[in-house]
Amino acid sequence: MNAIQWSMITALLIFLLYLPSCISIESITPNQTIKDGEVLVSSRKLFALGFFSPGNSGRRYVGVWYNKVPEQTIVWVANRDNPVNDSSGLLVIEGDGGLVIYGKDGKLPLWSANVTLSSPKNSMAKLLDTGNFVLFENGRSLWEGFDYPSNTMLPFMKIGLNRRSGLNRFLTSWKSQDDPGTGNFSFRIDPDGFPQLVLYSGQAPRWRAGSWIGHRWSGIPEMTRNFIFNTSFVNNQDELSVMTGIKDDSIFSRMVLDESGIIERSMWQDQDHRWNKYWHAPAELCDDYGKCGPNSNCDPYNADEFECTCLPGFEPKLLRAWYLRDGSDGCVRKKGASVCKNGEGFVKVSPLKAPDSSTAHVNLTMGPKECEEECIRNCSCMAYSSAGDPQERNGCVTWYGDLMDTRTYTNVNQDLYVRVDSIELGKERQNPFPFGVITTSIYLEDSPSRTDPDGSRFKSDIPFFDLSTISTATKNFSDSNKLGEGGFGPVYKGVLSSGTEIAVKRLSKNSGQGNEEFKNEVVLIAKLQHRNLVRILGYCVQDEEKMLIYEYLPNKSLDSFIFNEQKRTFLDWTRRLEIIFGIARGILYLHQDSRLRIIHRDLKASNVLLDYDMNPKLADFGMARIFGANQIEANTNRVVGTYGYMSPEYAMEGLFSVKSDVYSFGVLLLEIVTGRKNTGYYSDNPDSNLVGHVWDLWKEGRALEIVDPSLGESYPICEVLRCIQIALLCVEEYSNDRPTMSKVVSLLGNDAALPSPRKPGFLLKRSNYTNGDPSTSTRDANSINYVTCSIVEAR
Known part of the structure; x- marks a missing residue:
C-alpha cells in the first residue's frame, strides 16, 4: 500500500472519529448513555427520542417526536425548563434520580426523573410505540413520561388526578416556538364541585370544556362516537382522569396547547405532508370564559343582535353598558323578585352548555323529579340540571350563587332549569322569547x-x-x-x-x-x-x-341581488366571495358538523337569505333529508327540487347524497360569479345552460368572458378563475368525482393546485323553457329534465 493510500485511510478515520453519532437503539441500561446525536426508537419505529433544538434556538433538549413524520413534531420534552447550552448533553440512568440529563461539566444534573432506584442494575428505559418514555425496574414501571405531559396530549395519555398519589397530569403551553419552557397556559381537570375540563391563562379560566356528560364534555358538542377514537372518563375514589384511545395506531393524532393559548386537535395527512387541524378552542366569541358576566347566556349565532342575554328572571346589572354591547358585568335578579317559598318555579333554558360547576353540588343517584324537589327546597339553589347524558337524564347537579359562563352551542341538548319568581314564571308561560317552560312537542x-x-x-x-x-x-x-x-x-x-x-x-x-x-x-x-x-x-x-x-332578514334573498341589473352592482367581488364562503360553510355544517347529517335537496339562490350585513343564511328545509351517521346515499320515488340545480343522478334516478348538494352549490357558485341564471339564454350557444356555456368557454380559455360585467375590471382574476374551476369540479357528471363540501371549503380558502374538471352533467337545457326560475318539480317532470352527455376526459 503506497503513501497516498495510507494518507486517504488516515483522513477517513479522522473524519469518522469526529462525525457526530447518528445511531439508533431500542432501550438504554445503566451501562449505556444517549449522547447528543444518538436516537432511541420505539420497537415499531413510530416514535423517536433524542436531543433537539426548537425553532431558531441553539439550546438542546431531550424530547420525543414522530419518527415517521418528515416534519419533526415534538410531543414531549424532558428538560423543558433546563436546557443544555451546547451539544455536550448526556441522558443516563442513575440510582439517585433514575433518569438524569447532564450538561458539559457532568457534575450537577440539569434534570432528573426524581426517583430512586433500589436495584439500578436491573433497570431499563424504553420508548414505547405510544410515545411514552418509561423507566422500568425489575420489570415493573417505576416512572413514565406520560405522567408529566408538556404541551401535547397523545392517544392513551391520561389527563387528570391520581387521588391516591396526588399526581396531577395536565398540559402546559410552551413559552414560544423557540422555547419549550413552561408557558402561561394550562389545560387540566378541575376536581372541585362537578369536575370539568378547563383551559387556564395563569390561574384564570380562559375557556371551559365543561363537565363529562356520558360520552363527551358538555362544552365540546363536536365530540361524537366514531370509528377512530374511543374516549374514556374515570371518576372514582382512586382516580379522576380522561383518556382518548385510537383504534388504528397508523393514524397519527395529537392535541396541542400552543403558546397563544389555543387547544387544537390535528391528524397527520401523508398525502399532503402536513398536519390537518380539524378542531380548536377557543374558536368563537362566546368561548371566552364569562364573556357576558354572571347570570347571562352568550349566543354567538345571534348575528343580528347582541350576543349576551340575561337568563330568565334576571336583568342587566348596568343597563347603559348593556346598550353599548358590553355584557361583562352580567345580570342581577330583577327588582322585587321573591324566589323563596312564594310560588316560584323553574324555566328551562336549552340548548346550552351548563354554567361553571366548580362550586355546584352533584348527586349521581337522583332522577330529574327528585333533583327539582331538592333545588326548590333550598332557597339558595339557583338552578339544576342532569349530571349525565341528557337523553338518559340521570344524576342531579344544583347551582348556588351566580351562574357563570353559560352559552348556546349548536346541537347540544343539555337543559338548564333556572329558578324564577311566580311573576316571571307566568310571563314565561305566555312569552315565546327567548326561553320557555311551556312548549309544544311534535x-x-x-x-x-x-x-x-x-x-x-x-x-x-x-x-x-x-x-x-x-x-x-x-x-x-x-x-x-x-x-x-x-x-x-x-x-x-x-x-x-x-x-x-x-x-x-x-x-x-x-x-x-x-x-x-x-x-x-x-x-x-x-x-x-x-x-x-x-x-x-x-x-x-x-x-x-x-x-x-x-x-326577519331585511335584504331578502340572494336572487333578488345577483339577477337584478341595478342591485347586483352593490355586490363587489369581496362581498360575493364572502357570500360564497358563507354558503359553503352552511352546507358543510349540514353535511358534516351538525349532529344530524342533512341533505338540503333544494339549494338555489332564492333559498339563500341575506341579513343586515349581507351575510348569507340557508333557508327552506322543507325538502331536506336526514342521513344516519354512516349513511352515504339514498333513493327516493319522489324527486323534488328546482330545475337547473338538480344533480344528474338525482333527477334521473332519484339517487341523492351530499354530492347532490355539492352539484347545486356548483351551479349557485357560477350564478354568483356571472350574475346569470343557469336557465338563461346564450345567443352563441342557445341550446346550452349556464353550466354548459361556462364549460365551453373554459375549454377555450375564455372563462373570464362570462364574469358579471358589473364587476368591471376591479376583481382579482386568479380568484375568480379559481372559483369557476371549483364550480366546474362541483358539477361533474358522476357524484364520486365531485369534491366533498369540506374539500370545497378548503379549496376556496387556499392556493393549492386544483385538478382539471371533467365534463359536467346536464349541459343541455330543456326545450320547453329558456329563462326564468322554474318551479319546484316532482318526479314525473324531472324524468325528462335534461339530456346528459358523458365523455370521459383525462384528469
Missing part, C-alpha cells in the same frame, strides 16, 4: 328520514304562536307586508308586540308541502344552529293554517 312518524342517527324519534321543543298573534303581527296578512312567494306559499313580514321583526312562511293550502314536509322543516331547523343557517323562532298550526316563523 313527534314524527317512524321513518328513516325522520329519525336521529341512533334511530330515535324526533322531539322538538320550540315556541308555539297562536293564529291571532301572527295575524296581528302581519296586519292580517296584508299584501303590503308580503315579502314574496315560493312554491309552497307566501312569506310575510311581521312585527310582534315586543317589537321583534319576524318573517312568516304561510303554507298554501294547495301546496305540495303537507304535514310531513311541514313537520320536517320545524324539527330540522329547530335542531340546527349556525351563523349561515336561518333561525326559526316558532310555528303555528291552527284550523287549516300551517306557518313557520323565522328571524
